[in-house]
Each structure stands twice: as C-alpha cells, then as structure tokens.
Amino acid sequence: MPSILDVQTIEKNREELFSRTNWFDSTSQLQNRVKGEDLDKYFLLTDSEKKGIAETIRLNVSATPYYLKLSDPFDPQCPIRRMIVPDSSESVLSVEESSDPLHEERLSPVRGLTHMYPNRVLLFSNHSCSVYCRHCMRGRKVSSPKERMEKEDLESAFDYIRTHSEIEDVVISGGDPLNLSNARIDWILGELSSIPHVKICRLGTRNPVTLPFRITKELCSIIESHNNDSLSVFCNTQFNHPKECTPEAKEAILRLLKSGVSVGNQSVLLKGINDSGEIMLELHKKLLEMRVRAYYLYDPELIPGSRGFRTPLQKGVEIVSYMRGKIAGMGIPQFVNDLPGGGGKITLSPNWYLGYFPDTRQHAFRSAVTGKVHFSFEPSGSEYESFYHILNEQEWEKLIADSTSR
C-alpha cells in the first residue's frame, strides 16, 4: 500500500507538470517531456520498474505530459504506463533476440534506406519521437543521437530512389517523421513528389496518439500541398489501446483526413496491454469512430529486452478470429508477422475453411457468426480440386453432424 504522503506528492507533481505545460502547444509538450530519471516523480514505481529504468537495454525513456496524463500513477498494470515505463524484463537479453532481426541494415543500400520489396522502400527519416515506446521494434536506432539523419543522408536516399525507377512507394518512418520540422517535412515531400515513379508516400507516425497537437493546421496544409496528382500521401499510425482514443486524438486525425490523407492503424500485439479480443475489438470500434481503418496487427519482433511483451503466435490469430463478425471488416486488422532474416511480412489468418469433399463437390466452412459448419459448392468441371484440403468420409460425416446439431 502506498503511503498517503507518496500519493499526494505524486499527484501534486503531476498537477505541476500539467499546469506548467502550455497544453495545446506541441513545442511546450516536447520541452516538458518526462525522462527516465524523473519517472519516480510521476509514478509510484515498483521494484521491477526501478530495475528496468536503471538497467534497460532498450531505448531511452521519454513521454509527453499529454501521453503521461493518460497513464495511471499507482497501477503498474496500466497499459499506457507499461508503454512508457521500463520494467525488469527490459534488462534481459534472451538468446533468440537480436537488435536487427529483420535485417533492415543488411538490406540497406544507402544510410537510412531499406530496400527489401522491389517496389517499396522504408526510409528512416530521423531518430526522435514524442514518446519512446518501450516495445519499439527499432530501438537499436530510435532515441540515439548518433543515428541522426543529416540532410546529406536524406539526399543520398533520394538519389537512390530517383535512380531506381521500380520504387513506387516510400514508407517514411523513424523515429517519427512528424518530429521533424515543418520545413524539413515540406522538403522531403517535395523531393518525393519530384520523382515521377514515386506514387505513394506513407508517413508512419505515432504523434496522433502521443502528441496530437503536433498535427497542426500548418503541418496539414504542407502535407496537402504535396498530396496531388503525382503523389498520394497516406498516414499509418499506431493506436494500441482504447485509452489512447481521446477527443484530442480524434481532432488530429480529422485534420489529417481533411488534408486528403488516408489514415490507417498498425497496432502491435503486446502481452498484458492489448492481447485480448475484447480490448482489440473496443480499440478498433473506437478507431472506426475516429474514421481510422485497421491495417496491421504486428506480432512483436525478437528485439533485445522484449520478452515482457511477446505473446504466443496463436494469440494474434485468436484475436482476429474473435473480431470477425463483431465489427465491420474495415475495423479488422491483418495479423502480420515480419519474418526474421528479411523475409518480409506474411499474414496469419484464422482457419474458417475446413476442407473439401469431392463426392458432393462441397466445401465446408466454420461460420464466425453461428459457430456451425456451413457448405458451399465448387463449380462442376473445376480443375482446382487438388488444391483443397480433402476430407475423408468420416471427417465429412462429423462435419455434417456439426452443421445440424445444436
């Protein structure tokens, strides 16, 4: 039990932080970010958290007052808190972990650029973010000043893109591209739209979640000025929990939408934070109310100190299976695993398909709504029968029984 004195001090410190921050001003929010050594002023820390803060092998700690305000100072299980405050599992390197499991560096022809898929590239635009998420998969670079991308680095990346006409789609990530200055963002988008074969630019940003006030009218009008016939701008953000879906976040999203930017969400599946069908359903319902469509649900990467966040692979399949039928399809993310070793992303889907019975030319499916077995027919004369999982007579009888029983 915390002493009343501790509780009062922490509440007072929070009040003080919130009132000295010029709340709607993103610069003030950034200036007043809370760093690792100050976490004990704003949270009643557990021993595990104290160890995590002292011994983390992951990225630096930093949180905007806005995002910190969404967290619970006294409950160590609070999902927002767990994304801000390290715990002791962050100090352990497991044998299966490595700092670059996806081979982003090995697949990098020039500094900051990863070219794995033929027609799309990943551009690391900067090392900083508004909040450093404990689960960040790019912790080897993010938050480290020596990973700063200079203008010349970006110029070399653009030269590479310019001379590779197969590149149609540039994913700008980081770090967080919206933590660059308006002038730099203007320049980057201008460079991309001057390359005729680049048709799509995606901004990977968590600012709508962690610092919605960064999505200003000025920023949106810069983006809008480059969102035209030669370039289409998309934004993929990362809401992980319904508590993050605030009115401020919604306003930020609406500003982006008004500037013609299509907004999608890529959440990360995180143990104890959002690894349940109910929470994911609630999150995606709220996202649809904010007009954000679901894109991906990521299985966490095997990065150093990530054991505290990892879930069994089946969890993600279970979650998207739970969601099917309970929300519009545009609210259901694809569960993806980014394959270690630079294999790219693959999707894992629930298996609604049960198999094929050639005698009657029937397919059997499990319904997400009724939970029962339903049938449909393969066209006669189909040349694809050998592609299906063939059911034997016994299996078929069982499925028929399951379709009528209950």
Ligand SMILES: *Cc1c(COP(=O)(O)O)cnc(C)c1O
């Ligand atoms: C994720 C990723 C992309 C984009 O993949 P999409 O499936 O198109 O969203 C591109 N390049 C790299 C290296 C990536 O990791």
Ligand code: SF4
């Ligand atoms: S905002 Fe993105 S890049 Fe930055 S720390 Fe969070 S997950 Fe990593």
